[in-house]
Amino acid sequence: MGANIPGKPRVFMPYIGGSGTYRRLCEDVAAKGYEGFFLA
Numbered sequence: 001m002g003a004n005i006p007g008k009p010r011v012f013m014p015y016i017g018g019s020g021t022y023r024r025l026c027e028d029v030a031a032k033g034y035e036g037f038f039l040a
Helices: 019-031
Strands: none
Touching: none
């Protein structure tokens, strides 16, 4: 929503790809060990 960035307006940005697609994408990211993410 952008609320954590000073000066940025809050904008609702829904994912319109469908929940099944979203879930598959999330599972793929997890299966690859969250490549590209820094987990502290």
